[in-house]
Amino acid sequence: xxxxxxxxxxxxxxxxxxxxxxxxxxxxxxKELVENALDAGATQITIWLEEAGVELIEVQDNxxxxxxxxxxxxxxxxxxxxxxxxEDLSNVASLGFRGEALASxxxxxxxxxxxxxxxxxxxxxxxxxxxxxxxxxxxxxxxHGTRVKVASLFYNTPARRKFLKTPRAEFSQIEDYxxxxxxxxxxxxxxxxxxxxxxxxxxxxxxxxRHLSRLASLLGDEFVxxxxxxxxxxxxxxxxxxxxxxxxxxxxxxxxxxxxxxxxVRDRQLLQAIKLAYADVLYxxxxxxxxxxxxxxxxxxxxxxxxxxxxxRFQHGRQVYDHVRRAIRDAVMQPLVMGQAANAR
Ligand code: ADP
Ligand code: MG
Numbered sequence: 001x002x003x004x005x006x007x008x009x010x011x012x013x014x015x016x017x018x019x020x021x022x023x024x025x026x027x028x029x030x031k032e033l034v035e036n037a038l039d040a041g042a043t044q045i046t047i048w049l050e051e052a053g054v055e056l057i058e059v060q061d062n063x064x065x066x067x068x069x070x071x072x073x074x075x076x077x078x079x080x081x082x083x084x085x086x087e088d089l090s091n092v093a094s095l096g097f098r099g100e101a102l103a104s105x106x107x108x109x110x111x112x113x114x115x116x117x118x119x120x121x122x123x124x125x126x127x128x129x130x131x132x133x134x135x136x137x138x139x140x141x142x143x144h145g146t147r148v149k150v151a152s153l154f155y156n157t158p159a160r161r162k163f164l165k166t167p168r169a170e171f172s173q174i175e176d177y178x179x180x181x182x183x184x185x186x187x188x189x190x191x192x193x194x195x196x197x198x199x200x201x202x203x204x205x206x207x208x209x210r211h212l213s214r215l216a217s218l219l220g221d222e223f224v225x226x227x228x229x230x231x232x233x234x235x236x237x238x239x240x241x242x243x244x245x246x247x248x249x250x251x252x253x254x255x256x257x258x259x260x261x262x263x264x265v266r267d268r269q270l271l272q273a274i275k276l277a278y279a280d281v282l283y284x285x286x287x288x289x290x291x292x293x294x295x296x297x298x299x300x301x302x303x304x305x306x307x308x309x310x311x312x313r314f315q316h317g318r319q320v321y322d323h324v325r326r327a328i329r330d331a332v333m334q335p336l337v338m339g340q341a342a343n344a345r
Pocket of ligand 1: 032036037040061063064065066074075079080081082095096098099100101102103145146
């Protein structure tokens with residue numbers, strides 16, 4: 001036998017390898033499942049965790065649900081309802097689009113998906129089995145929407161399981177991600193339960209008063225009192241959100257949130273642009289607090305840079321950075337120019 005012969009990998013192995021990229025730790029699973037729920041138009045999402053997600057991650061939404069016929073496809077790799085042609089990639093409005101999250105997650109966990117689509121007579125359940133195969137679709141009782149259960153994460157990939165941090169560290173990453181999600185999706189209600197204890201329960205915030213109370217609870221009353229609401233539309237980009245007044249700052253740059261087309265990003269150049277907006281009003285070493293939403297035409301931003309999708313590439317990066325800097329600079333300089341703290345809220 002020549003051991004250098006080439007053979008195709010099994011689907012199971014291919015999925016596990018893909019999982020290496022998409023599913024690094026519990027927070028990656030939570031992120032993918034919550035994004036799917038948001039893409040499905042959910043207005044209420046509940047997340048149950050056991051042991052910081054290592055033992056159990058369960059996400060239930062009241063979104064559109066999946067047709068019975070499509071459920072087996074949803075868990076296949078490269079199966080998605082969100083992109084059909086290459087050109088669609090330049091117009092991605094949904095959070096997901098790679099069509100590999102569920103297949104990847106399922107390949108490294110004990111996985112089940114229950115979904116109840118309005119056009120079906122009842123809900124359907126699909127589970128993976130210990131041999132990696134899928135069960136038959138079985139009828140079940142459930143509320144409208146989708147519920148995904150991910151148990152014993154990485155049970156079959158011990159190397160990965162070994163690299164997990166302490167439950168406390170894993171949990172804090174999940175909490176951090178969910179906080180950003182709460183900021184980015186004000187109209188969605190989000191409830192988190194960890195080890196059978198409720199951690200939070202934010203109702204959908206559809207009015208301004210609710211927005212502010214969500215903001216206050218996530219970033220503090222003081223931020224809400226000492227921030228300005230901005231909303232500027234310029235050619236090719238609009239910038240909105242809450243930015244701290246020059247009188248409110250921190251020693252750490254840890255409360256700075258930027259979203260591009262509703263997506264959480266950690267784009268260094270964008271953060272830098274905002275930092276520059278404060279250059280004249282903050283001492284060196286002090287950092288502003290902000291929640292900034294940037295909206296650009298979908299075909300002018302590439303979200304396909306990295307599987308975890310934290311980076312974005314703008315077609316007109318320079319213009320976007322300039323606009324963002326200027327919009328925020330004008331806002332935070334305004335009270336100084338007026339000689340008073342004119343709070344635009
Ligand atoms: P992607 O989100 O990149 O399309 P996923 O593997 O995450 O890939 O999901 C595959 C498909 O399954 C989605 O395109 C969507 O049609 C369906 N799906 C997954 N989760 C949900 C959900 N919570 N509600 C409705 N449909 C879902
Ligand atoms: Mg997805």
